[in-house]
Amino acid sequence: QVQLVESGGGLVQPGDSLRLSCAASGRTFSWYAMGWFRQAPGKEREFVAAIKSSSSRTYYSDSVKGRFTISRDNAVNTVFLQMNSLKPEDTAVYYCAAGERGNYYPGSESAYDYWGQGTQVTVSS
Numbered sequence: 744q745v746q747l748v749e750s751g752g753g754l755v756q757p758g759d760s761l762r763l764s765c766a767a768s769g770r771t772f773s774w775y776a777m778g779w780f781r782q783a784p785g786k787e788r789e790f791v792a793a794i795k796s797s798s799s800r801t802y803y804s805d806s807v808k809g810r811f812t813i814s815r816d817n818a819v820n821t822v823f824l825q826m827n828s829l830k831p832e833d834t835a836v837y838y839c840a841a842g843e844r845g846n847y848y849p850g851s852e853s854a855y856d857y858w859g860q861g862t863q864v865t866v867s868s
Contacts (some may be wrong), residue, residue: 745769747839750860752829755829759866763824765859773797776845777815777822781835781864782819788838792824795851802849807833829866836861841865 744788751763764779780795792813793802801813812825821840 745772746773746856747841747859749837749839749859749862752837752864753864754867756868758796759829759867760827761829761864763826763837763862765822767820767822767841769820772820773817774782775841776849776854777813778840778845778849779824780838780852781811782838783835783846788852790850791837793845794822794841795846795849804850806810826845826864831866834866835863836852836863
C-alpha cells in the first residue's frame with residue numbers, strides 16, 4: 744500500500760512558477776513509476792508528466808513540454824513537478840499517482856494504482 748500526499752499548489756499569475764511535491768509512504772517507492780495528472784473544471788482528467796522508476800526517463804504531454812519538469816528523489820520518497828511559465832489553461836486540480844505499470848504505460852491513468860487527494864493550482868491575473 745502506498746499513500747500519496749501532494750503539496751505546493753496555490754494561486755499565481757500568468758508567467759509565474761510553482762513547484763508541486765508529492766510525498767509517498769512505503770518502502771517500495773523506488774519500484775513505482777510516478778505520474779502527474781490534472782483535472783480542470785468540467786473536463787476529463789488528463790496526463791501531465793511521468794517519470795519511470797529505475798531509469799528516471801521522463802514523459803510529458805505536449806501542452807506542458809518545455810515548461811514543466813518532473814523529477815524524483817527516491818531517498819526521500821518524493822516526486823516533484825516544477826511548473827514554469829504558467830498559463831491560465833494550466834488551472835486545475837493536480838494529482839500525483841504511483842504504479843508499476845506506469846513504467847510501461849506512463850500516460851495511462853489505468854497504469855497507476857495509487858492516487859493522492861489532489862492540490863489546486865490556479866493561474867489568474
